[in-house]
Amino acid sequence: DARVTQTPRHKVTEMGQEVTMRCQPILGHNTVFWYRQTMMQGLELLAYFRNRAPLDDSGMPKDRFSAEMPDATLATLKIQPSEPRDSAVYFCASEGQGARVSEAFFGQGTRLTVV
């Protein structure tokens, strides 16, 4: 059963601390997205990668957020330093190649609380 795996599922941290969220995309998928969902808004695209190369990270606050794909099986989203306004659910999604726009498969999300 292929699925996108995100860790941790929940994270509570103090303001100013570094937070790293990890994502294992579905094997063979070459496009990876990071989204954020807050109470007031729908899904907000933070960054996405194709074949491990970052194609768009304009949705991320550059001063504190960074996204990487060290290899094809791991994507990371890091926040340093974290702030209370970063509290949200962060989703990773992956998509296979072929169709121009295909349906992305989402992980279960990491619920981040910054106190």
Added chain:
Amino acid sequence: DQQVKQNSPSLSVQEGRISILNCDYTNSMFDYFLWYKKYPAEGPTFLISISSIKDKNEDGRFTVFLNKSAKHLSLHIVPSQPGDSAVYFCAASDGSNYQLIWGAGTKLIIKP
């Protein structure tokens, strides 16, 4: 500026009746639309999509209608079942890249 709008934050429907979820968009370049369903504590899952060359796509109990002139699409679920209770997101793409623009979601509650 929200390019994809779901104006109803929630919708309550009796079991067995039809559920109609609406979505409006502003960008005339959008040519592919998707609906995702999301249960609490889970990620969204793909439900159904439609290309702008069509005005209707059907998959079992789910039908999506697209009205390009009105820049409006709707998702019909009939008959509605308790398991359909979830948040439904509308998303759109203009094909220039693989980005999807998402609506804020509509919470559907199916009453027994």
